[in-house]
Every structure is written in structure tokens, then in C-alpha cells.
Amino acid sequence: MTDGVSFERDLKPLFRELDREIMLTVGNFDLWKRDDVAGNSDAILVRLEDGSMPCDEPWTTDQVEMFRRWVEARMPA
Numbered sequence: 001m002t003d004g005v006s007f008e009r010d011l012k013p014l015f016r017e018l019d020r021e022i023m024l025t026v027g028n029f030d031l032w033k034r035d036d037v038a039g040n041s042d043a044i045l046v047r048l049e050d051g052s053m054p055c056d057e058p059w060t061t062d063q064v065e066m067f068r069r070w071v072e073a074r075m076p077a
Helices: 007-014 017-027 034-039 041-050 061-072
Strands: none
Touching: 007 034, 007 061, 034 041, 041 061
């Protein structure tokens, strides 16, 4: 069950241009590409949960939970 969470519709818009640029530089992956985010989902979730990503303004509890549900649902497009 996906709870209707979609990468394109729900998660991609949460990653700002600045977040994308930083991860392209330091992480060598694109936060606007589903496959890149899926491939790094465990590390991203850890950082979202501990509030260290994004570095300037942590996601809300609801946003982190939505990301977690997306991962648990096998990361639908």
C-alpha cells in the first residue's frame, strides 16, 4: 500500500533547488531523480529523521513520515 505517496507529485517538490545543487556536488546524486533518491533512500531517511537534512531547515514530522511511507511502499514513481 502506497498511501498514495508519489515521488513526482509528493516528494520531488520538497527538495529545493539548493538541496539539489548541494547533493549533486557532495553526494554526486540528483534529488530530482527518483532512481537517485531511491538508491540513497536509507541515508536520506536517516538524515531527515535526525534533522541534518536539509542543513538549514529540517522537514516537518509529516514530511519525514511521508518519505518513510514512500520507502516502505518500495518507492513508487
